[in-house]
Amino acid sequence: MIIIIDMPKRLVIKDIEKCVGCGLCMFACSRRHGEIGNDYSGILPVSLSGFERGATVIFCRACKEPPCAQVCPTNALTPRKGGGVVYREDLCIGCKNCMEACTIGAIFERRNGKPALCIHCGYCANYCPHGVLGFEEVEA
Amino acid sequence: MKVLKIDLSKYRYEVEDRKDLFEEWIGGTGVAVQLLKEEMDLRVDPLSEKNVIVFAIGPFTPAYPLASKTVAMFKSPLTGNLGESHAGGRTATAIANAGYGAIVIKGKSKKPIYIVVHNDKVYFRDARVIWNIADSLIVGRIIAERESGRGIRTVMRIGGAGNKLVRYACVTTETYRHFGRLGLGAVFGSKNLKGLVVIGRGSRRIPDRHKYKEVYEKILKLALESDAMKKYHLLGTAVNVNPLNQLKALPTKNLKDTRFEKAEEISGEALAEHNLGRRVACSHCPIACIHIAALRIPYETEPYFYKTIMISYDYEPIYALGSMLGIGSREGLLKLIHKVEVYGLDAMSTGVCLAWATEALERGLITEKETLVKLSFGDVDAYLKAIDYIVKQPNEFYRVLAQGVEKASEVYGGKEFALAFGKNEMPGYHVGYATHIGYLIGLRHSHLDNAGYSLDQKLKEIPKPQEIVDRLVKEEEWRQVLSSLVVCFFARGVYKPEIVAEAFEALGYETSPEELKMKGEKIYREKLRLKIKMGFDPDSLRLPRRIFETECFHGKLKEEYIKEALRYWKERYVLPLV
Ligand code: SF4
Ligand code: SF4
Ligand code: SF4
Ligand code: SF4
Numbered sequence: 001m002i003i004i005i006d007m008p009k010r011l012v013i014k015d016i017e018k019c020v021g022c023g024l025c026m027f028a029c030s031r032r033h034g035e036i037g038n039d040y041s042g043i044l045p046v047s048l049s050g051f052e053r054g055a056t057v058i059f060c061r062a063c064k065e066p067p068c069a070q071v072c073p074t075n076a077l078t079p080r081k082g083g084g085v086v087y088r089e090d091l092c093i094g095c096k097n098c099m100e101a102c103t104i105g106a107i108f109e110r111r112n113g114k115p116a117l118c119i120h121c122g123y124c125a126n127y128c129p130h131g132v133l134g135f136e137e138v139e140a
Numbered sequence: 141m142k143v144l145k146i147d148l149s150k151y152r153y154e155v156e157d158r159k160d161l162f163e164e165w166i167g168g169t170g171v172a173v174q175l176l177k178e179e180m181d182l183r184v185d186p187l188s189e190k191n192v193i194v195f196a197i198g199p200f201t202p203a204y205p206l207a208s209k210t211v212a213m214f215k216s217p218l219t220g221n222l223g224e225s226h227a228g229g230r231t232a233t234a235i236a237n238a239g240y241g242a243i244v245i246k247g248k249s250k251k252p253i254y255i256v257v258h259n260d261k262v263y264f265r266d267a268r269v270i271w272n273i274a275d276s277l278i279v280g281r282i283i284a285e286r287e288s289g290r291g292i293r294t295v296m297r298i299g300g301a302g303n304k305l306v307r308y309a310c311v312t313t314e315t316y317r318h319f320g321r322l323g324l325g326a327v328f329g330s331k332n333l334k335g336l337v338v339i340g341r342g343s344r345r346i347p348d349r350h351k352y353k354e355v356y357e358k359i360l361k362l363a364l365e366s367d368a369m370k371k372y373h374l375l376g377t378a379v380n381v382n383p384l385n386q387l388k389a390l391p392t393k394n395l396k397d398t399r400f401e402k403a404e405e406i407s408g409e410a411l412a413e414h415n416l417g418r419r420v421a422c423s424h425c426p427i428a429c430i431h432i433a434a435l436r437i438p439y440e441t442e443p444y445f446y447k448t449i450m451i452s453y454d455y456e457p458i459y460a461l462g463s464m465l466g467i468g469s470r471e472g473l474l475k476l477i478h479k480v481e482v483y484g485l486d487a488m489s490t491g492v493c494l495a496w497a498t499e500a501l502e503r504g505l506i507t508e509k510e511t512l513v514k515l516s517f518g519d520v521d522a523y524l525k526a527i528d529y530i531v532k533q534p535n536e537f538y539r540v541l542a543q544g545v546e547k548a549s550e551v552y553g554g555k556e557f558a559l560a561f562g563k564n565e566m567p568g569y570h571v572g573y574a575t576h577i578g579y580l581i582g583l584r585h586s587h588l589d590n591a592g593y594s595l596d597q598k599l600k601e602i603p604k605p606q607e608i609v610d611r612l613v614k615e616e617e618w619r620q621v622l623s624s625l626v627v628c629f630f631a632r633g634v635y636k637p638e639i640v641a642e643a644f645e646a647l648g649y650e651t652s653p654e655e656l657k658m659k660g661e662k663i664y665r666e667k668l669r670l671k672i673k674m675g676f677d678p679d680s681l682r683l684p685r686r687i688f689e690t691e692c693f694h695g696k697l698k699e700e701y702i703k704e705a706l707r708y709w710k711e712r713y714v715l716p717l718v
Binding site: 020021022023024026027030031034035036037038039040044045046047049050051052053054055058108109110111127129130 | 202203205230233236237259277280281284285290291292314315316340341342343344345346349352353356360364418419420421422423424425426428430432449450
């Protein structure tokens with residue numbers, strides 16, 4: 001008997017050395033929310049202390065045991081099947097605990113003081129022109 | 141769209157809603173012309189505190205890919221007339237996400253400062269400690285480490301050239317992109333302004349999500365898949381070296397020649413094969429045309445010690461610091477480009493000034509007493525030293541050379557081979573009539589104003605001068621629309637009038653290709669009018685004799701043809717505005 005398990009997916013890095021810092025991923029993430037800009041983006045393209053050393057992207061690495069959710073006082077962040085978190089904006093009080101707790105700084109502050117973070121929808125991976133990002137199944 | 145106005149004399153700022161301006165004049169160039177008119181007394185000394193700097197972006201940033209430029213406008217200390225300069229990097233998206241369509245900088249700080257714009261706040265930071273750091277890369281790193289906003293900011297700054305008011309100093313951003321030409325760096329320096337950081341996090345709602353995404357996909361697809369941008373995809377702008385050399389259009393050794401025997405060595409192909417180490421992109425650009433070479437240099441005294449420096453190259457610096465100076469070694473060329481980058485000098489102006497100085501020395505108009513080092517075509521080490529001198533200005537000669545080749549040839553002679561157009565040093569094309577007419581009548585005296593170099597390559601036979609002028613002006617008018625949208629000119633094949641109209645529509649603005657073209661004409665006239673008000677006189681345009689002596693793609697050019705073109709341009713386009 002074959003059991004088909006619906007495997008969750010997550011945004012992954014295929015080859016970080018190929019990143020050119022163009023930010024197409026960042027703009028895609030906000031566009032997904034119906035916004036032009038970067039306020040809602042859960043991914044950040046940065047240079048490595050200047051573009052002479054290249055570029056990279058920062059986004060949630062889908063912790064199995066997410067410290068950000070652990071410190072959230074309102075359950076706005078809860079662990080997601082397959083790693084990372086589910087975010088419920090209506091519950092968030094903008095305390096910023098989560099931003100402090102994420103070791104890699106993958107939670108960004110929006111203009112309204114609330115977090116922007118990757119929820120692993122995979123949309124941006126379609127827009128990376130240089131094969132840096134992928135969207136893959138992971139074991140729950 | 142909001143305009144942020146910063147007064148350095150008072151350390152104050154204010155924000156104004158100027159929807160009116162952007163509706164009528166699109167953004168970028170169109171809006172900057174208006175803001176300069178409103179804010180500046182047009183007769184001021186460009187290095188006085190009364191000069192005004194405008195940075196403007198347009199309605200497509202950051203809505204669509206490749207709307208990645210910022211237009212800077214100011215009074216140029218090099219020409220004494222209108223200065224306009226475009227740069228990419230993260231400037232445009234940072235300004236847009238911070239919530240502005242334009243930033244105006246006025247006045248002069250008493251002490252060295254740099255400014256940080258973080259969304260709706262502006263901070264005036266003490267820059268006394270870093271003021272004298274001549275290396276623009278280091279300045280960038282220090283400011284970047286001190287300030288927040290990693291990934292969503294731009295760090296514009298000057299190096300030693302701006303500090304020392306070299307009239308062709310540029311403002312550098314994101315290490316490798318420049319507000320070059322016409323001396324914005326010196327204007328920064330004169331205002332005691334070391335840098336401008338803009339940090340932007342923000343968004344606006346999309347009126348019609350569905351339509352917007354559809355147009356977005358279309359533009360992105362065009363950029364990635366069509367031929368429109370292929371050229372920049374592969375070798376970058378350096379791809380031009382070999383073909384121009386074959387056409388007899390590559391200015392060599394102060395334009396004594398148009399074929400360089402070592403062109404192959406410094407071509408885009410050779411650089412890509414031997415040196416290309418990495419590519420990076422301006423914000424929201426899928427192409428990543430910024431080509432960066434890795435140069436491994438041994439320590440002078442210690443064996444088995446190396447430093448590796450990363451140097452961005454493009455066609456223009458390859459021409460100006462390569463063929464124009466007779467430099468045929470890639471290593472030598474890259475060292476020169478790096479030097480110019482470090483100081484924040486305009487590469488084209490620097491190369492042309494040094495090429496003129498070399499020939500003036502050869503002919504005995506000046507001596508080594510002036511140049512301090514024996515300049516000769518092909519001598520990398522001599523040029524490396526001379527670049528230091530342009531910035532440090534240890535004697536009268538270098539003080540004059542730091543004011544541009546027009547000035548230097550006024551003082552020391554050799555005007556016939558001083559290659560400046562409208563006082564702006566020559567770009568890297570000697571293709572034919574349209575090239576030079578283009579430099580002369582282009583409102584920035586830049587090859588990018590109207591792409592005469594490209595028109596020349598398309599012409600089957602030489603038409604009447606009037607026809608060339610009309611075609612150049614027509615191209616320049618459309619480019620006013622592109623630079624008002626702040627679309628990268630390399631994407632002009634993507635952003636055709638129909639697509640631009642569609643893109644506007646998806647953002648909720650009605651327009652048509654015809655209306656856009658009309659706006660282009662209007663902006664062109666406004667800019668020309670502003671230039672005239674600032675004292676521009678078409679009759680004072682000088683034609684360096686050298687361009688008639690050295691054969692180009694069109695053979696030997698005739699002076700009378702270009703003069704006829706200028707007469708026609710003046711009558712048809714300039715006089716109606718006076
Ligand atoms: S946001 Fe940071 S802490 Fe939270 S799951 Fe992602 S990587 Fe882990
Ligand atoms: S900012 Fe919001 S999501 Fe983050 S910890 Fe506080 S309440 Fe939770
Ligand atoms: S996977 Fe989705 S949520 Fe995560 S960065 Fe990409 S677009 Fe944003
Ligand atoms: S789209 Fe790809 S190359 Fe561009 S910044 Fe994002 S990850 Fe890097």
